[in-house]
Amino acid sequence: AQSVSQHNHHVILSEAASLELGCNYSYGGTVNLFWYVQYPGQHLQLLLKYFSGDPLVKGIKGFEAEFIKSKFSFNLRKPSVQWSDTAEYFCAVKNQGGKLIFGQGTELSVKP
Amino acid sequence: GAVVSQHPSRVICKSGTSVKIECRSLDFQATTMFWYRQFPKKSLMLMATSNEGSKATYEQGVEKDKFLINHASLTLSTLTVTSAHPEDSSFYICSARDPGLAETRNEQFFGPGTRLTVL
Secondary structure, three states: OOOEOOOOOOOEEOOOOOOOEEEEEEEOOOEEEEEEOOOOOOOEEEEEEEEEOEEEEEOHHHEEEEEEEHEEEEEEEOOOHHHHHOOOEEEEEEEEOOEEEEEEEEEEEEOO | OOOOEEEEEEEEEOOOOOEEEEEEEEOOOOOOOEEEOOOOOEEEEEEEEOOOOHHHOOOOOOOOOOEEEEEEEEEEEEEEEOOOOHHOOEEEEEEEEEOOHHHHHOOOOOOOOEEEEEO
């Protein structure tokens, strides 16, 4: 079965620290990859997406992610986090059937 | 653009009653909407795909008679939790695709979710 794995359940960082959240998926076909963010009390918002082309994609709010096909990975990065980045982050894969499969989420807490 | 709303945002009901949750696409027409369930500290689990004018497609393990989905118009899908029990308490989220926008055709836009608590 297709699955998405996020290795970190809860990450705690100080402001200005660098961030990398891991995401691995198990699906051998063509995939569309997404990172969503859910701020406290708010709905899911798209941070960035990868469909094809340059495997390094840039999203909103200074986030970027790199698609490494050989590793089935799509890790999210940000060079310097802010307190306002405190949120839940979800990696997701859309398979050829059109369904979004989500990882279990990573809670990011940024200390001011 | 591409805004999805849900109503109500939170509902508390007694065990055995039915609860209806609405999902609306506010500024676009959505032929397909999706219903997810999110457990505390867990991921979103796709429950069903709602297709305008036809029956919903349910994921394996999701009871069709328990979670009734109706997609009667291009801007509204409803999820009715019938004879709710405490184990149905959860956060229900809908999403929709906007087929009219080429650049976002493969994206889903999410509603704010509905917190259901069954006593």
